[in-house]
Amino acid sequence: EAGVTQFPSHSVIEKGQTVTLRCDPISGHDNLYWYRRVMGKEIKFLLHFVKESKQDESGMPNNRFLAERTGGTYSTLKVQPAELEDSGVYFCASSRIRGGEAFFGQGTRLTVV
Amino acid sequence: AQRVTQPEKLLSVFKGAPVELKCNYSYSGSPELFWYVQYSRQRLQLLLRHISRESIKGFTADLNKGETSFHLKKPFAQEEDSAMYYCALSGGNTDKLIFGTGTRLQVFP
Numbered sequence: 311e312a313g314v315t316q317f318p319s320h321s322v323i324e325k326g327q328t329v330t331l332r333c334d335p336i337s338g339h340d341n342l343y344w345y346r347r348v349m350g351k352e353i354k355f356l357l358h359f360v361k362e363s364k365q366d367e368s369g370m371p372n373n374r375f376l377a378e379r380t381g382g383t384y385s386t387l388k389v390q391p392a393e394l395e396d397s398g399v400y401f402c403a404s405s406r407i408r409g410g411e412a413f414f415g416q417g418t419r420l421t422v423v
Numbered sequence: 424a425q426r427v428t429q430p431e432k433l434l435s436v437f438k439g440a441p442v443e444l445k446c447n448y449s450y451s452g453s454p455e456l457f458w459y460v461q462y463s464r465q466r467l468q469l470l471l472r473h474i475s476r477e478s479i480k481g482f483t484a485d486l487n488k489g490e491t492s493f494h495l496k497k498p499f500a501q502e503e504d505s506a507m508y509y510c511a512l513s514g515g516n517t518d519k520l521i522f523g524t525g526t527r528l529q530v531f532p
Contacts, residue, residue: 313466343519352427353467353509353522366517401467409455409518414467 312336314415316402322421328390331418335384335404341365342385343405343412344377348398356400359385360408392422425450427510429523436500437531444495444526446484446510454514456486456493459522461507470495470508480504500530 317332335342344356356375357367361382370377374393379385389396399419403412426449436442448454458470471479473486473493484495493510507527511520 341518345520345522350524352524353520355519355521358517358519366519369519403467405518409513411469411472412520414459416466 314402314404314413316400316415316418318418319416320419320421322423323392325394325422326391328388329392329420331387331389331400331402331420333385333387333402333404333415335402336406336413339404339406339413340382341405341408341410341412342379343403344385344387345401345403346398347401348395353401356387389420392420394422396420397422425454425512425514425521427512427521427523429508429510429526431526432524433527433529435529435531438502439499442495442497442500442504442528442530444508444510444528446493446495446523448491448493448510448512450491450512450514452514454512456484457511457513457520458482458484458493458495459509459511461509463506467509500528502530502532504528505530 315334342359345353347353355369358365359379362379376388399417401417402415405412428447456473460470461467482497509525510523
């Protein structure tokens with residue numbers, strides 16, 4: 311069984327540009343989560359999808375961040391326009407059932423210069 | 424406020440020594456507590472969760488509600504235990520994870 315995969319693994323962009331991160335969850339996992347870790351800080355929750363619906367987006371920092379999960383399969387997280395403080399590692403995780411074990415992707419390291 | 428505190432950024436021990444990674448939490452209710460581990464160049468993975476009461480790779484963790492702690496322990500550390508360890512909690516009507524800042528464990532030969 312393939313694990314959670316994230317693309318790209320690294321991205322370096324200039325301030326003001328747009329970046330789109332992608333997450334492919336484990337097949338059959340309805341729950342998909344986005345987290346991020348900024349330098350020196352804890353991993354923080356961004357949002358939670360159940361299938362294609364946003365269940366909880368309380369962690370989204372501001373309206374420059376847009377997450378989608380059309381069709382309830384893969385998800386994208388777009389940052390537009392990117393700011394320096396958006397730099398960090400963005401993790402995606404999926405689980406089959408709510409409260410079940412969350413399987414993490416390898417993360418996308420985003421650097422905004 | 425919901426919070427997980429891991430006071431140690433780095434813990435260094437020699438092989439065969441006991442290990443205790445500290446985790447304290449703040450939560451108004453009955454949370455579920457987890458330990459996640461990230462080995463070098465690998466993804467974050469679940470090590471154990473308090474409800475399962477398992478011992479994984481020799482590690483155990485007991486939830487102490489009185490002290491609001493969930494310390495991770497292993498009696499004899501191995502070199503392959505070297506990794507980043509994160510304590511996390513979830514609870515209420517949401518299963519989002521709240522993480523601590525992590526503790527890097529270094530086990531020297």
